[in-house]
Amino acid sequence: MSEFWGPFWIVLAGALAGASCGLLGAYLVLRKMSLLGDALSHAVLPGIVIAFLLSGSRDVIPMFIGAAICGVIATVLIETFHRRWRVQEDSSIGIAFTALFALGVVLITAFAGQVDLDQECVLYGEIAYTPWDRLFWGEWDLGPRPIWILGTVFALNLAFVLVFYKELLIASFDAEMALSVGVSAALVHYMLMGAVSVTTVAAFESVGAILVVAMLIVPGASAYLWSDRLKVILTLSALMGVISAIAGYFLAGVWNSSIAGAMVVVMGFLFALSLIFAPHYGVLGRFVRQVRLSLKVARDHVLLKLLRERESQRVSALSWGDLVDTAARWVSGIAIRSLMWQGLITRENGHFSLGEQGVIHATRLLRNHRLWESYLNQIGLPPDHVHDPADALEHFTDDRLREEIRAALPNIATDPQGKRIPEG
Amino acid sequence: MLHAVDESVTPIHIHDMTVAYHKKPVLWDVDLAVPEGKLVGVVGPNGAGKSTMIKAIMDLVPKASGWVRIYGKPYLRMRQAIGYVPQRESVDWDFPINALDVVLMGRYGHVGWVRRPDKIDRELAEEALEKVGMTDFGHRQINQLSGGQQQRVFLARALAQDAQIYLMDEPFAGVDAATERAIIDILMDLRARKKTMLVVHHDLHTVNQYFDWLVLINMRIVAAGETKNVFTEDNLNKTYGGRLTVLSEAAQAVAHHQRGL
Numbered sequence: 249m250s251e252f253w254g255p256f257w258i259v260l261a262g263a264l265a266g267a268s269c270g271l272l273g274a275y276l277v278l279r280k281m282s283l284l285g286d287a288l289s290h291a292v293l294p295g296i297v298i299a300f301l302l303s304g305s306r307d308v309i310p311m312f313i314g315a316a317i318c319g320v321i322a323t324v325l326i327e328t329f330h331r332r333w334r335v336q337e338d339s340s341i342g343i344a345f346t347a348l349f350a351l352g353v354v355l356i357t358a359f360a361g362q363v364d365l366d367q368e369c370v371l372y373g374e375i376a377y378t379p380w381d382r383l384f385w386g387e388w389d390l391g392p393r394p395i396w397i398l399g400t401v402f403a404l405n406l407a408f409v410l411v412f413y414k415e416l417l418i419a420s421f422d423a424e425m426a427l428s429v430g431v432s433a434a435l436v437h438y439m440l441m442g443a444v445s446v447t448t449v450a451a452f453e454s455v456g457a458i459l460v461v462a463m464l465i466v467p468g469a470s471a472y473l474w475s476d477r478l479k480v481i482l483t484l485s486a487l488m489g490v491i492s493a494i495a496g497y498f499l500a501g502v503w504n505s506s507i508a509g510a511m512v513v514v515m516g517f518l519f520a521l522s523l524i525f526a527p528h529y530g531v532l533g534r535f536v537r538q539v540r541l542s543l544k545v546a547r548d549h550v551l552l553k554l555l556r557e558r559e560s561q562r563v564s565a566l567s568w569g570d571l572v573d574t575a576a577r578w579v580s581g582i583a584i585r586s587l588m589w590q591g592l593i594t595r596e597n598g599h600f601s602l603g604e605q606g607v608i609h610a611t612r613l614l615r616n617h618r619l620w621e622s623y624l625n626q627i628g629l630p631p632d633h634v635h636d637p638a639d640a641l642e643h644f645t646d647d648r649l650r651e652e653i654r655a656a657l658p659n660i661a662t663d664p665q666g667k668r669i670p671e672g
Numbered sequence: 673m674l675h676a677v678d679e680s681v682t683p684i685h686i687h688d689m690t691v692a693y694h695k696k697p698v699l700w701d702v703d704l705a706v707p708e709g710k711l712v713g714v715v716g717p718n719g720a721g722k723s724t725m726i727k728a729i730m731d732l733v734p735k736a737s738g739w740v741r742i743y744g745k746p747y748l749r750m751r752q753a754i755g756y757v758p759q760r761e762s763v764d765w766d767f768p769i770n771a772l773d774v775v776l777m778g779r780y781g782h783v784g785w786v787r788r789p790d791k792i793d794r795e796l797a798e799e800a801l802e803k804v805g806m807t808d809f810g811h812r813q814i815n816q817l818s819g820g821q822q823q824r825v826f827l828a829r830a831l832a833q834d835a836q837i838y839l840m841d842e843p844f845a846g847v848d849a850a851t852e853r854a855i856i857d858i859l860m861d862l863r864a865r866k867k868t869m870l871v872v873h874h875d876l877h878t879v880n881q882y883f884d885w886l887v888l889i890n891m892r893i894v895a896a897g898e899t900k901n902v903f904t905e906d907n908l909n910k911t912y913g914g915r916l917t918v919l920s921e922a923a924q925a926v927a928h929h930q931r932g933l
Contacts, residue, residue, distance in 0.1 A: 429781030
């Protein structure tokens with residue numbers, strides 16, 4: 249095997265397995281059925297072993313048939329346990345898949361001598377053998393067998409998702425609505441489970457029974473964090489499967505470790521990255537939004553404090569110590585500095601006062617605050633109860649909302665404390 | 673039967689229908705003939721079987737006995753004549769989909785398996801969104817909509833189904849006053865166009881104002897007919913009062929017996 253082709257076939261096998269699993273996995277995560285993917289990938293084992301024993305070879309066709317039958321049996325068992333015998337759904341899944349998987353393990357070990365099938369390979373896969381496992385047409389070498397299998401399965405999965413996109417969508421979102429427009433959610437469910445079973449088998453030899461679960465769940469769960477659009481999620485999920493395969497291969501080289509294992513480690517790493525950096529649902533994004541929000545609130549409070557002082561005509565400037573919010577010194581300090589930087593407030597002789605633009609901003613905020621107080625008072629809150637809610641609402645009141653409140657308060661010039669509501 | 677029902681002009685005709693969950697009956701011997709072009713309220717206490725009745729009409733739950741005819745034909749042949757608004761809580765609003773694509777689902781029954789919705793379907797979906805006052809929200813992710821807006825999206829989806837009969841499961845639950853007004857306006861408009869609507873409803877205060885026909889239900893039909901005849905204190909007592917506990921005790925006993933065996 250050449251320097252190039254050996255690694256190429258291995259990476260391609262991993263990429264095809266990752267993309268196949270990623271496509272279906274996105275749906276499993278979406279339908280909150282990740283566990284079912286896990287269950288099926290294990291439950292097909294006895295089907296494969298029996299197919300090996302009966303056919304006496306590692307032919308693909310008997311293997312797929314055995315797995316598909318076993319997958320359907322597992323799905324039916326789970327449904328029956330749950331719906332008919334009222335076992336909890338998670339328990340039903342747990343019972344069905346562990347029992348079938350155990351049966352598979354027993355069969356392998358009992359008949360290990362008779363077929364070319366060993367526990368290690370089934371559990372952990374042997375993607376490294378990909379380049380040497382050839383497919384022949386008569387005398388003709390067609391290339392590595394796993395590539396043909398995984399390529400076919402990927403094409404089938406892609407076709408399945410494209411052709412039944414609409415049916416998968418409605419059955420996943422609203423099963424009853426689906427039924428009422430003639431799309432049997434149960435049929436879609438069995439088709440998806442059938443596809444998962446077949447994909448599992450195809451990925452089996454490459455990545456093994458345990459790691460295929462990661463391939464089914466992790467890319468989908470990661471992609472789900474990045475987008476609110478199903479098409480983007482599906483694409484990303486498949487893409488993450490591919491990236492993991494490529495990066496995993498090289499990582500395995502560096503660590504001198506199992507290739508399939510390294511691929512899944514990369515998947516875990518991608519998930520961690522998603523969890524941190526995904527814009528809407530990522531930890532970092534949330535943190536940034538939170539900081540930005542508290543900064544906005546702190547800035548508003550600084551502006552309001554200065555305006556109120558000015559209004560009371562005691563002083564028009566405040567010292568740092570008077571202005572900074574002692575309860576949130578750090579954020580408040582940044583708020584003051586950023587306001588100064590923007591010229592909304594100015595400092596002279598160590599005292600702060602509102603700039604020209606600052607007055608406009610602050611007046612609008614004060615108007616918000618007092619309009620809210622009046623409004624809350626009008627809808628029944630006593631005057632001494634309205635300050636705190638108004639304090640929270642003033643920051644989030646845009647022009648439209650302000651006009652709505654204004655319209656609900658005809659001819660009101662002062663707030664419940666008798667203070668003037670400024671125009672702004 | 674006291675009077676024969678002319679099935680071909682009866683939108684929904686239910687005959688001796690009993691529905692059971694796990695052998696425990698939740699609806700007993702329902703007989704109901706809903707006249708065409710009426711806005712019909714379905715009212716009763718929690719667990720009275722209101723949603724179950726609607727689902728049984730659409731074959732979403734199996735019937736233990738009895739049958740339903742839609743304009744004289746079985747449901748399966750009349751599926752496209754029925755538009756459905758499920759309870760808002762019945763779906764996951766974090767699902768990655770926007771409002772317009774949800775409304776477009778109303779067209780799926782007309783589009784058929786495997787084929788894609790075309791430009792006309794899209795236009796109809798946009799039209800439906802416009803009718804519920806949600807044009808600007810078509811591309812909004814559904815979890816960014818308020819409860820009232822989500823309910824409007826569901827209603828728009830049913831409108832996109834372009835049906836003769838609309839079955840609605842608590843369309844007014846948890847919506848703001850403006851949405852309630854908007855929804856009732858649309859229902860009145862549908863009635864003016866001879867559509868028939870069966871609406872599960874909770875608020876007894878608005879029954880007289882909204883519905884011209886009423887079904888009072890508590891595990892069986894207590895009364896059904898024009899609101900002015902049916903909406904009486906006596907009937908409400910029968911629906912909400914203790915008299916019907918015999919039926920629920922019977923249901924408990926059946927369930928108990930099943931478990932005991």
